Amino acid sequence: MTAIDITASGASGASGTIVVTGGARGIGRAICRALAGAGYAVAINYAHSAAQADELARTIRAAGGRAAAIRADIGDPAQIPGLFAAAEAELGPLAGLVNNAGILGDRLRIDEQTPAGLAALLAVNVTGSILAAGEAVRRLSTRHGGTGGAIVNISSVAARLGGLAGLVPYAATKGAIETFTKGLAAEVAREGVRVNAVAPGLTATDMVSPEMTQYAAGDGVPMGRVGTPDEIAAAVLYLLSPAASYVTGASLTVSGGR
Template sequence: MTQLPAVLVTGGSRGIGAAICRLLATKGYAVAVNYASRADAAEAIVAEIKAAGGQAVAVGGDVADPAAVAAMFVAAEAALGPIGGLVNNAGLIGANAKLENQPQADIERLFAVNVYGTIYCAQEAVRRMSKAHGGAGGSIVNVSSVAARLGGLSGVVPYAATKGAVESLTKGLANEVARDGIRVNAVAPGMTATDMTTIEMREQAQKTGIPMARVGEAEEIAEAVLWLISPASSYVTGTVVTVSGGR
């Protein structure tokens, strides 16, 4: 039986990221649970995975800091072995305000985490996975949003712009590294019940017409990520899988 690679999940201590970590672990993947500030939350996920017989480690690091990203990968590989999968899940939604009222500092931080952070992590993953660098290949899954296509709810337009960038990166990088044995895809969730989304935001999204008439659950997004990380999607790259209840 082929041993599954270790997977690094950024922003893995809560919400969709935590659901991804739990599901990957139940399927036999060793998981590096990244966190930026909530070490306690990440360690709780790790403890939960280990209690169920899985393998996991918590690795701190702000994805917006290239040096921290490099250190995060080093720590993950020291604990779990070569990283063969990356889930770029870490992200912010930013200030809830009309575009003309968005503070500059909030916009800059939003792009630093959602866009630059995704790029920095992808760079490190490619350096380790690429067959051109002596790696064994692998899979990168970026977490986008239907906001990239729909423009986002009123008040979170900059967030939508960051996710548009993530989807462009996904397609471009997929083309660039396909022959190096790396697949790059994205999952675009619709409105999902996590601590990043308020009740008001969920209600607003439902009013705009979710055909399934409900918001999604983090575990439903995790299932799509699992498929894209796994060999089951071995002929899939440069693709965005939408998980949005029909939006």
Template sequence: MDVPVLLITGGGRGIGAATARLAAARGYAVAINYRHDASTANALVDQIRAEGGIAAAFAADVGEEAEVTGLFEAVERTLGPLAALVNNAGVLETQMRVEAMDAARIRRILATNVVGPLLCCREAIRRMSTRHGGQGGAIVNVSSVAARTGSPGEYVDYAASKGAVDTLTIGLAQEVAGDGIRVNAVRPGFIHTDMHASGGEPGRIERVKAFVPMKRGGQPEEIAHAILWLLSAEASYCSGALVDIAGGR
């Protein structure tokens, strides 16, 4: 029996890594994309293989068109036809008010968080769409609750980029629904990942958890379970959904 192939961008750490582990355990061949940290991605591949799963790591900057095209071609050559995509790669930068931001920072955020998912969706559709001879498939975009809260005083640029991901999800879901492709998004809240260190505050979850009705940060595995449900046949009539996973926030 053919093994379904799942590509996870930014799959070496945090939510991406948790999704890769769970997907492999559920029978996917997992393509783990990373940009710089080959050692972490390869260690995850080794772990999955040691547990009997199928996985391979692929370097690419999703903000660069040629690298995205090469990524999808490499995944197909190595693992087979694509069945699903998780657009997880995302960046943020040091906490800052908008008046202090420069264009270079904003472009870096948008390149990875907006251009990247659009390019990856394009390549996935070209391969999965029944319009192009594919077998259909599923896409899950990793957005953020920041898309509706705005992250004032910290990450308005990041929040704006995730608002774009929400709009992408809604529009694309309608565009390709007749082509056998479902498109949904998860919107995590405060999750325990290394991303907060990129913003200059590794312990941010402890500071902000009081604002969460459940009074705790989430774990990457809690997001991964929602992603795998959206990819699965159990979600066969679900497309265009934005699923908040934020402890009630």
């Protein structure tokens, strides 16, 4: 695990609070650590992983950073406003959002999918991300009295490749996120809010099965391996940073060439 380097924050000029949905585990956890290392205050959102979220917040604070673990289910629209209110109350004004929370859904052929399963998938991956972005825009946009900021949506190369067998609905949700990113970026571009996406390929998290890892090591990924959460986090950090000040409506693919 990469160490958190709080001393790097002075060079980056990072400040403000970033909400990371689904921040307790996997890619979200790596993103939280990278943001804390760059000097941001991090609101670590979680739905079920309370122990992991609390441990991560303690680790960041012990290294000299600022973090708070905040429970909210992104699949429940009623809980999303409270997440942002709690983040600002605990850590200060919002500077950005990382829409990372997502689920794979049921790994089934399309003719075996159920309405309930699809509704749960869409609630988290699409509706939740859109509503969270809306809460961020209300706080960041100069139209609402904000000072600007950035939103990064976590997409997937599955949006362009159609997804692995049994994960076609998941790929469709990520296609929606790609379209949403471009549309929202144009909508708020003159209000000081940049909106971009990162599209990971196969990444070493608990969502990736041994079968997927073997696929990557074979002919599935040109680089012959799965990515690491830290590699995805580095791309997110760039898009949130002043170094990407003229980047909006983009989707940065981090997939080992897949």
